[in-house]
Amino acid sequence: MRGLKVSFASDAGIARVLDGVDLTIRRGEIMGLVGESGCGKTTLARAILGILPANAARIEAGQIRFEEHDILDLDEASLATQLRGRQIAYIPQDPFTAFNPVFTIGTQIDDLMRFKSPLLREGRLSARERRRADRLRVLEMLRLVQLPDPEGVLRKYPHEVSGGQRQRLMIAMALLPQPKLVIADEPTTALDVTVQAQILTVLKRLARDRGVAVLFTTHDLGTAYEICDRITVMYAGQEVEEAPVADFFARPSHPYTRKLLDSLPSSENGIRGITGEIPRLVDPPPGCRFHPRCERATEECRTTRPPTHAVAVAHDVRCHHPLQDSA
Numbered sequence: 001m002r003g004l005k006v007s008f009a010s011d012a013g014i015a016r017v018l019d020g021v022d023l024t025i026r027r028g029e030i031m032g033l034v035g036e037s038g039c040g041k042t043t044l045a046r047a048i049l050g051i052l053p054a055n056a057a058r059i060e061a062g063q064i065r066f067e068e069h070d071i072l073d074l075d076e077a078s079l080a081t082q083l084r085g086r087q088i089a090y091i092p093q094d095p096f097t098a099f100n101p102v103f104t105i106g107t108q109i110d111d112l113m114r115f116k117s118p119l120l121r122e123g124r125l126s127a128r129e130r131r132r133a134d135r136l137r138v139l140e141m142l143r144l145v146q147l148p149d150p151e152g153v154l155r156k157y158p159h160e161v162s163g164g165q166r167q168r169l170m171i172a173m174a175l176l177p178q179p180k181l182v183i184a185d186e187p188t189t190a191l192d193v194t195v196q197a198q199i200l201t202v203l204k205r206l207a208r209d210r211g212v213a214v215l216f217t218t219h220d221l222g223t224a225y226e227i228c229d230r231i232t233v234m235y236a237g238q239e240v241e242e243a244p245v246a247d248f249f250a251r252p253s254h255p256y257t258r259k260l261l262d263s264l265p266s267s268e269n270g271i272r273g274i275t276g277e278i279p280r281l282v283d284p285p286p287g288c289r290f291h292p293r294c295e296r297a298t299e300e301c302r303t304t305r306p307p308t309h310a311v312a313v314a315h316d317v318r319c320h321h322p323l324q325d326s327a
């Protein structure tokens with residue numbers, strides 16, 4: 001993604017929600033997109049999937065390249081038939097509303113496979129053979145996401161399984177079409193902490209084994225630490241820092257990242273907030289959007305958005321005055 005700008009029409013005016021975002025996700029890597037509520041994580045995920053609300057959202061500039069495609073140049077029909085749900089899959093925040101309550105889970109997975117089975121691409125099996133082969137793959141996948149009694153689960157309705165099991169089903173359904181990229185938008189926020197940990201382990205293992213790239217959005221740094229290979233931090237619609245996970249926690253370089261890490265509750269510091277307020281996106285601060293809350297800010301920060309600057313290997317920051325500069 002290069003220079004992506006997205007705005008929303010709202011009653012208060014035009015909200016400039018994404019302001020020139022650059023982001024790279026590599027094959028087989030879990031990229032965490034971290035930021036406070038409202039910073040634009042879901043908007044970014046929806047832009048990649050091509051599902052921004054057509055009546056309110058406007059893509060002002062930018063490119064989203066996925067292999068040979070520029071997603072923003074594709075029409076809706078090509079996106080729906082070639083990419084979405086096949087090469088790019090989605091795991092939603094709330095696994096309950098993603099299911100239709102009046103059909104069994106088995107019927108819903110059969111429907112998915114009828115349109116998105118990877119065997120359709122090969123085209124050498126009859127419809128009957130393909131259905132049989134798909135059924136075996138579905139049962140194997142349900143075992144891989146550690147659902148007990150996969151045959152029994154297929155006969156149930158969505159309300160008859162737990163929230164954690166529904167989310168395992170969502171992971172299975174996202175992976176069954178053998179996508180190259182999975183977008184997981186806060187996939188475990190609706191679950192309790194122990195179930196969250198189990199599900200993240202399953203997602204991480206399957207993504208690794210299959211070489212699937214994952215964009216994992218979260219506002220929870222602990223979750224990002226557990227699962228991600230690299231982390232990108234967003235503040236008010238601008239990406240501000242990107243680093244491998246260990247470096248991110250050991251040597252944060254953007255003043256906002258430092259404050260975000262300092263705001264994690266600890267026995268020494270208790271809970272420390274970040275002073276100031278998240279800006280209104282209808283009237284965002286010019287330059288670096290974090291400058292009104294940053295004690296290192298200078299005139300340059302108030303007028304010019306900082307370019308990307310390497311502070312270490314694979315560790316980039318967009319700050320005129322980064323906290324450390326070892327490059």
Ligand SMILES: Nc1ncnc2c1ncn2[C@@H]1O[C@H](COP(=O)(O)OP(=O)(O)OP(=O)(O)O)[C@@H](O)[C@H]1O
Pocket residue numbers: 008009010015017035036037038039040041042043044053056219281
């Ligand atoms: N359909 C819409 N119409 C108008 N504004 C919208 C719309 N969808 C999102 N926004 C605005 O875009 C901004 C970013 O929202 P988004 O949902 O992308 O943030 P987020 O980081 O995913 O937040 P959360 O963690 O709470 O899901 C918010 O200010 C929001 O009010």
